[in-house]
Amino acid sequence: MSRRIVCLRHGQTLWNVERRFQGHSDIPLDETGVAQAARAASLLASLRPTMIVSSDLQRANDTALALARIVGLDVAVDKDFRERGGGQWEGLTREQIAARWPEEFVAWEAPDGEPVGEVAVRVAAAMRRWAARLDDDGLLVVASHGAALRLGICELLGLPEQLWPALGGLSNCSWSVLQEGRKGWRLLEHNAGTLPEPVISDDRPEV
Template identity: 90%
Template sequence: MSRRIVCLRHGQTLWNVEQRFQGHSDIPLDETGVAQAARAASLLASLRPSMIVSSDLMRANDTALALGRLVGLDVAIDKDFRERGGGQWEGLTRAQIASRWPEEYAAWEAPDGEPVTDVAARVATAMRRWAGRVDDDGLLVVVSHGAALRLGICEMLGLPEQLWPAVGGLGNCSWSVLQEGRKGWRLLEHNAGTLPEPVRSDDKPEAEA
């Protein structure tokens, strides 16, 4: 065995349902999201995590705490696992964004928002940092956000930016699994935990198709 990272996206929020860009806005889980977190925790507990670390935003932290309570682990907090900052788009729906910023919407680049390359770098750097704290055969659970996790995974795999769209988005309380090998990290599972369903997150639209 070698180190593994479970990349778990947070449960559903009202803003997910309303298709609002959340970004750094601190939006809580809704009733469905709480139930999703409990279900994901019951499944992931069987993997016997070594460590759990979460974004500081409550939708991710509350999802992480559901697992932590079940397996008897504290949840560490790292702001580097926050969602991509949405600048002027935060709180707006997809329709509002497309209407006001058609060119930026097509490129999925929010005014005053965080570049995707910056997000990928900070999330992947944090993943490597925390993975270095677990044993060689340990399991790290990172609880974060849709766009942040997808971009971080792409960076961990060493994919060039032009291939990032080939990796699809994550549904609420779905997860991906990375494993460290002799030649770097590889993807064992992606968007696991649910039957295929629409992905609603802050990620670019084509990542959610």
């Protein structure tokens, strides 16, 4: 056995439905999101997680708490699992962003926002830090956000940045599974759990 990480994206929010960039804005789960979190929790409980950690934003933390209540674990909170900061884009729809910042929209780089490379390093470092606390056969569940998780996974796997778009986005309350091997971390599953749900996220439009 070896250590594993389940990367769980939070449930749906109203801003997801409205396709607004959430970033660091602390938006709660909507009714659908609460139901999604409960369903994901019932499935992930069978994996017998040994540790749960979440972003400090309530949409991720409430998703984590749904699982914690079933498996009897506490939820640790780490702000390094926050979503990518959206700067001036937070609260705006994709149509509004494209109209006001056409060049930045194509590059998906928000004015005053967080660069993708910094997000990838931040999230991957947090994954490594928490995974290091696991027993050899432990399972860590990280409840976080779509762009943050995808970028962190790419960095953890050692993928060069030009290949990051090859990994698709995460739907609400879907998850990816990583396992530590002799040569580092590998991806066992990606965007599992609720397919074929659409990906409505702060992540790049093409992923």
